Amino acid sequence: MRMVDLIEKKKDGLEHNEEELHFIIDGYVKGHIPDYQMSAWMMAICFQGLTMQETILLTKEMMYSGEILDLSSIHGIKVDKHSTGGVGDKTSLVLGPMVAACGVPVAKMSGRGLGHTGGTLDKLESIPGFCIQIEKDDFIKQVNECHFSIIGQNEHLVPADKKMYALRDVTGTVACIPLIASSIMSKKLAAGSDAILLDVKYGNGAFMKTKEEAKKLAQVMIDIGHSLGKDTRVTLSNMSQPLGNAIGNSLEVKEAILTLLGKGPDDLFQLCLQSGIQMLLQAQKTKSLQEARQMLMKVIEDQSAFHVLCQMVKSQGGNEKYIQHPELFENAKEIIPVYSIEQGYVKDLKARDLGLVSMKLGGGRASIDDVIDYSVGLILNKKIGDYVQKGEVLLYVHTNHELSSELKDEILKAYVFQNEYVEKPTLIDEVLQ
Numbered sequence: 001m002r003m004v005d006l007i008e009k010k011k012d013g014l015e016h017n018e019e020e021l022h023f024i025i026d027g028y029v030k031g032h033i034p035d036y037q038m039s040a041w042m043m044a045i046c047f048q049g050l051t052m053q054e055t056i057l058l059t060k061e062m063m064y065s066g067e068i069l070d071l072s073s074i075h076g077i078k079v080d081k082h083s084t085g086g087v088g089d090k091t092s093l094v095l096g097p098m099v100a101a102c103g104v105p106v107a108k109m110s111g112r113g114l115g116h117t118g119g120t121l122d123k124l125e126s127i128p129g130f131c132i133q134i135e136k137d138d139f140i141k142q143v144n145e146c147h148f149s150i151i152g153q154n155e156h157l158v159p160a161d162k163k164m165y166a167l168r169d170v171t172g173t174v175a176c177i178p179l180i181a182s183s184i185m186s187k188k189l190a191a192g193s194d195a196i197l198l199d200v201k202y203g204n205g206a207f208m209k210t211k212e213e214a215k216k217l218a219q220v221m222i223d224i225g226h227s228l229g230k231d232t233r234v235t236l237s238n239m240s241q242p243l244g245n246a247i248g249n250s251l252e253v254k255e256a257i258l259t260l261l262g263k264g265p266d267d268l269f270q271l272c273l274q275s276g277i278q279m280l281l282q283a284q285k286t287k288s289l290q291e292a293r294q295m296l297m298k299v300i301e302d303q304s305a306f307h308v309l310c311q312m313v314k315s316q317g318g319n320e321k322y323i324q325h326p327e328l329f330e331n332a333k334e335i336i337p338v339y340s341i342e343q344g345y346v347k348d349l350k351a352r353d354l355g356l357v358s359m360k361l362g363g364g365r366a367s368i369d370d371v372i373d374y375s376v377g378l379i380l381n382k383k384i385g386d387y388v389q390k391g392e393v394l395l396y397v398h399t400n401h402e403l404s405s406e407l408k409d410e411i412l413k414a415y416v417f418q419n420e421y422v423e424k425p426t427l428i429d430e431v432l433q
């Protein structure tokens, strides 16, 4: 077999078989196929697409390119959760403890943030002492004991995706549904859980700009999951504005703590509640939506979800006093209010642009080896649907440097106003399975 013939085949819109896909993925991981041929093939996929059968076969080839985690010594049905990424998305820090407190084991691997989106690992590392790299046996022991652990992505997991994703990033081949679906699902399937809940986001701050695109991606991932016998469900959620009010690492941890204590922003709590209901159903804790909701409300009211977070932080070497007393987190040197120069209802709040502002303050990475300043970020005071008077505070900038006029301008431009009433957006539109 020759790679050049397979590139031609895909360019002509023809279907690959299992043997051909194995040749491509195996050859690329082993270094027999060079980057230039792989990128030509992936570009052909961007134009010609893949059939569902090809997408499933590609996912399997990618999944088996490395280690498959064996979580069978964790008791119970393990449900993994994945979000396609957004701004202010601290869901794992709230949803994980809520579901774990209901007795569902959550053994999660997360990634770091890049560009406008923040990563769960960076947020956790803002807690002094917290360790994201623990031995597999300790990870399993911790999940058996407190039902919850989040660790860094195992580097032996899906090496094919690591190489392909880095190449896609620089060859304009990221935004392609079969390539995104196989990338996400190969990692989720290799991570060893029994069921998977995916939060596919759409809107300004997300990969998928429209609900229709998000739905297509969701359906492909569900079909992949089902073909491998995993209960796979998707919440389609609107990322037209940041989730919650906090953007930035320790600011988001503090907001997650507040939410676990029942005092957080409603949009974040509702998303965690809706997702948690699905996860309890997937873990077969109950068959009733109503009962799942009651179980989740109870672990907030009796603070058992909050205690799971404390226990998890302690087990992973973090200083749990920061969770019990969030005022211990170091504050940025300055907290600067940004005042509105317009009035009206907030119609749009560009999540991506605010994510980039937080990154430029030092709260995120422009490139992979940038060092993060955990204390900086933004706290939103106004969101879509709020009425704003001229001179009212839109948001607070937490910074260790002066706020440049360019950044202030970017913040002001992220808010779009109109005179007519604006309804607050619904967050979860649909659950697909």
Ligand code: URA
Binding pocket: 084, 165, 174, 179, 180, 181, 183, 184, 207
């Ligand atoms: N996230 C992934 O892991 N892969 C993609 O291709 C896109 C988003």
